[in-house]
Amino acid sequence: MITRKSSLPVLLGLTLVLTACDQPKTTGPGYQSAVPGKAVVTVDGTSISEPVFESFAAAQGLSPATAENREARQKLAEQLTDLELLAQDAARQKLDQDPEMASSLLAQYYTTMAGLAVQHYTTDHPLTEEQIQAAYADWVNTLPKTEYHARHILVKDEATAQAILEKLDQGADFAELAAEHSLDPSKSEGGDLGWFTPDQMVEPFSAAVIALKAGETAEAPVQTDFGWHVVRLDETREAEIPKLDEARDTVTNHANNKQIEDYLAELRKNAKVKVDKKIIAGDKPVESKT
Structure with missing residues (x-):
């Protein structure tokens, strides 16, 4: 009898790769409405839409579709089916409500959303040549003479x-x-x-x-x-000082970082932030004896 070769190692590898790339691991009921499109895979009524599929495919270098990657994309569809099956089973068991797991998922959410905010801000506020030149002048002043x-x-x-x-x-x-x-x-x-x-x-x-x-x-x-x-x-x-054209990538990164720092400073200025330093320091309240 011919049996299907286990895809578990590949499946686990896929989840690790996609986690590192901040790609969505499952369609997730809370996000389905945000990614409309033709269903590529449907598992017990839950659809994995074409945009979601292509997001996974892009993470593996399988987008756009070609004759050469057709078989690999088919395997990806099978892997996504397995992911959805596992996700649905985890939801049925309420594994996502376990405090430790919920904390892990929330940490991933923070990281992903923060990355989206930074990406959106830098896209909406592209650096001008004047800003890059100013950043270059500041950068040069930090270099050893x-x-x-x-x-x-x-x-x-x-x-x-x-x-x-x-x-x-x-x-x-x-x-x-x-x-x-x-x-x-x-x-x-x-x-x-x-x-x-x-x-x-x-x-x-x-x-x-x-x-x-x-x-x-x-x-x-x-x-x-x-x-x-x-x-x-x-x-x-x-010391020889690099010309702007030679250091443009480095200078641009510095300018982008400064831009994000200013963006964060503005967010902090308009937010009410409270920090419990005792928890951070690991201090625990002493239980009273009765």
Whole structure:
């Protein structure tokens, strides 16, 4: 007898993919009126309309329909049938009324609705070229103005680092000591770290580099989470600032984020918000003893 191959792994995978994509998992009685259209699948009187089907199909790269994806779209219809059957059975058992499950569904609702609000706002308020140029100017002001070319020798303890500093004071070659003692891959390059900006290094290290003049070695070892560093600054140069055309995507993202921050600030200003800090902190009321 030929039996139908289990679609459970595919079905579970479909629900995970669609959850990640914020796609609807079922038609859901509360949303059917919002998605009218010809019924693609009907399960016990509940229809999965064409717009809903195409939403799922798009999430899998199966829209629009072609001769090549016809079989895959048919399998998708079977998977959606299974989803609807499971959803209806869950509703019959009132599983969605379980407090934990209801909280999970509500969290998904918040995330989806918030995403829709942001999408709608950005669509209705497209960025102008003037806004992008202003955002570019603001972004440029946040960029480091100087690049540094430095070397270091990384060791596991302060005593070893101090001993290396003493050898340098006696005229030893920095690159040779790096090759001999450093725990960092840069040891093969004499400890050379190449050019970098301060934000690319951990703060204690970058602070030590910034304090040096070209050709100087830090008088004391620098401690970071990686170990102890003997640091030398070779040279500095003015950082190259990307042109707007080169940084347009980054700048546009910054501008969009700023726009959403302003949008949220306006919503907050017009809303009454109360926060229970005790619940957030995990404080629970003490039960009185009778």
